[in-house]
Amino acid sequence: MPARTAQQLIDRLQKQPPAIYHRGKRVLDVTTEPGFKNGVQSLASLYDHQWENRDVALYPSPDSGDLVSKTFMIPTTQDELSAIGDAMHQRAEFTQGMMGRMPDYLNRSLAGYAGSADFLAVQGEQFAVNMRNYYQHVRENDLALTHTLINPQINRAVSAAKQKDPFLTARVVSENDAGFVVRGARMLATLPISDEIMVFPSTLLRSPEEDAPYAFGFAIPNHTDGLKFQCRETLDYGRSAYDHPLGARYEEMDAVVFFDDVFVPWERVFLYRDVEVCNNAYLATGTVLHMAHQVVCKAIAKTEYLLGLASLLVDAIGIEPFQHVQDKIAEIWINLETMKALRFTAEYQAQPNQYGVMTPAHAPIDAARNLYPKLYPRMVEIIKHLGASGLVAMPTEADVNGPLSAEIEKYYQSARLDAHDRIPLFRLAWDTALSAFGSRQTHYEYYFFGDPVRMSMALFRTHDRTAYMETVRDFLNRSA
Numbered sequence: 001m002p003a004r005t006a007q008q009l010i011d012r013l014q015k016q017p018p019a020i021y022h023r024g025k026r027v028l029d030v031t032t033e034p035g036f037k038n039g040v041q042s043l044a045s046l047y048d049h050q051w052e053n054r055d056v057a058l059y060p061s062p063d064s065g066d067l068v069s070k071t072f073m074i075p076t077t078q079d080e081l082s083a084i085g086d087a088m089h090q091r092a093e094f095t096q097g098m099m100g101r102m103p104d105y106l107n108r109s110l111a112g113y114a115g116s117a118d119f120l121a122v123q124g125e126q127f128a129v130n131m132r133n134y135y136q137h138v139r140e141n142d143l144a145l146t147h148t149l150i151n152p153q154i155n156r157a158v159s160a161a162k163q164k165d166p167f168l169t170a171r172v173v174s175e176n177d178a179g180f181v182v183r184g185a186r187m188l189a190t191l192p193i194s195d196e197i198m199v200f201p202s203t204l205l206r207s208p209e210e211d212a213p214y215a216f217g218f219a220i221p222n223h224t225d226g227l228k229f230q231c232r233e234t235l236d237y238g239r240s241a242y243d244h245p246l247g248a249r250y251e252e253m254d255a256v257v258f259f260d261d262v263f264v265p266w267e268r269v270f271l272y273r274d275v276e277v278c279n280n281a282y283l284a285t286g287t288v289l290h291m292a293h294q295v296v297c298k299a300i301a302k303t304e305y306l307l308g309l310a311s312l313l314v315d316a317i318g319i320e321p322f323q324h325v326q327d328k329i330a331e332i333w334i335n336l337e338t339m340k341a342l343r344f345t346a347e348y349q350a351q352p353n354q355y356g357v358m359t360p361a362h363a364p365i366d367a368a369r370n371l372y373p374k375l376y377p378r379m380v381e382i383i384k385h386l387g388a389s390g391l392v393a394m395p396t397e398a399d400v401n402g403p404l405s406a407e408i409e410k411y412y413q414s415a416r417l418d419a420h421d422r423i424p425l426f427r428l429a430w431d432t433a434l435s436a437f438g439s440r441q442t443h444y445e446y447y448f449f450g451d452p453v454r455m456s457m458a459l460f461r462t463h464d465r466t467a468y469m470e471t472v473r474d475f476l477n478r479s480a
């Protein structure tokens with residue numbers, strides 16, 4: 001089947017609804033449920049967008065010849081990798097980078113695993129075959145995935161096996177010829193309003209024996225029996241796009257995942273009970289680098305949006321003469337160019353990995369994914385500092401059309417905009433930086449790829465610095 005359209009995504013969600021729980025009830029249809037339906041529409045619109053931009057967004061499937069999303073491509077050349085980057089950037093631009101969990105992110109995960117599936121064969125050829133088949137299934141049906149990697153936040157001082165109850169963290173209960181059964185929970189899954197879920201390990205598993213029942217990688221449909229998504233409270237409050245320009249569009253939702261004796265068939269299993277293989281899988285296959293490549297492209301689009309937004313705020317209220325204002329805009333601009341430089345370096349220095357997949361260069365990708373969690377909160381702070389009271393002084397759409405409309409027209413004008421244009425701009429800045437939606441975005445950018453503290457510890461361990469140490473030693477030993 002060729003790449004999907006918006007309507008096909010909606011039809012599938014209606015036919016095969018995931019078990020979504022929200023504010024004390026089961027949501028039967030996310031495509032019509034207040035608090036969910038607008039996020040579903042935005043997700044769906046990405047599927048029409050890919051057809052409207054087919055030259056950038058689609059490519060012929062190597063198997064069927066149908067046009068499929070380029071975000072599934074397994075690149076073998078730098079040009080292909082750059083073309084994937086361009087497609088991901090264009091799609092992220094369409095949502096101002098505010099849908100962190102566009103399907104592209106996990107499409108890259110699957111492409112990474114499928115391209116290097118031979119790594120999975122160390123546990124048995126069937127695991128590699130399963131991955132290649134699953135990748136093909138998702139690509140040819142253009143499915144949207146969520147994933148869950150982290151164990152529930154109960155006691156972080158001890159491993160999954162040492163929690164009060166061994167089944168607090170999702171764990172294998174039993175297995176037979178057809179598959180195995182999982183019980184317990186995982187957090188977090190962003191975009192539960194999708195078709196399938198990848199359940200992979202990213203938390204470091206410690207003991208080869210004790211942690212083996214927690215060591216698995218599999219994927220199943222979101223409507224599988226026993227699989228339940230407990231959502232946080234929606235940040236789409238059912239207001240107009242005028243009042244909540246982002247929240248009313250891009251609620252992708254986050255959920256804790258409950259596995260109530262969920263059956264996983266063997267053909268959907270890619271990693272099983274081998275702690276070492278699980279711990280190495282993301283890096284050894286290069287999958288984490290392909291995912292981070294998407295993250296960097298999205299971060300560039302998001303920073304472009306922030307630069308445009310901050311510049312419009314400055315222009316609207318005439319604060320461009322002030323030196324600190326110029327400095328703050330310069331800071332966002334420098335961030336943007338830094339992220340672009342890291343993306344292009346990662347593509348330019350890409351090399352085929354041992355499985356022949358053109359893999360983004362590790363060092364610039366690692367620099368970018370460790371840097372952005374620090375840059376994003378700072379840029380949001382800049383929006384707050386530039387907008388000042390203007391961000392909390394904005395009337396709603398009802399006010400603009402209400403009994404004080406004449407006063408609002410008069411007093412909400414700015415140096416270069418009349419009230420009619422100024423209010424939506426400042427509401428957008430508020431929804432970016434101050435609203436509950438904006439606040440969750442900042443939290444997302446800080447945490448979604450992992451704990452920045454542990455990520456920089458990993459960076460410290462991974463990247464060799466001996467050449468630089470040698471240079472300093474040589475200098476110290478130089479006689480003149």
Ligand SMILES: Cc1cc2nc3c(=O)[nH]c(=O)nc-3n(C[C@H](O)[C@H](O)[C@H](O)COP(=O)(O)OP(=O)(O)OC[C@H]3O[C@@H](n4cnc5c(N)ncnc54)[C@H](O)[C@@H]3O)c2cc1C
Nearest residue numbers: 147148149150153156188189190443444447448450451453
């Ligand atoms: C909005 C949002 C969306 C997300 N979406 C997804 C998703 O779709 N799929 C998914 O799998 N995950 C998702 N995550 C989870 C994300 O991967 C985690 O937030 C991240 O890995 C940090 O883990 P944690 O939240 O469990 O924090 P914890 O591990 O509980 O950490 C809490 C605090 O303790 C410290 N700490 C804990 N253990 C250690 C340690 N060993 N060493 C040093 N410090 C430590 C941390 O630094 C932190 O300050 C999402 C998170 C957010 C906020």
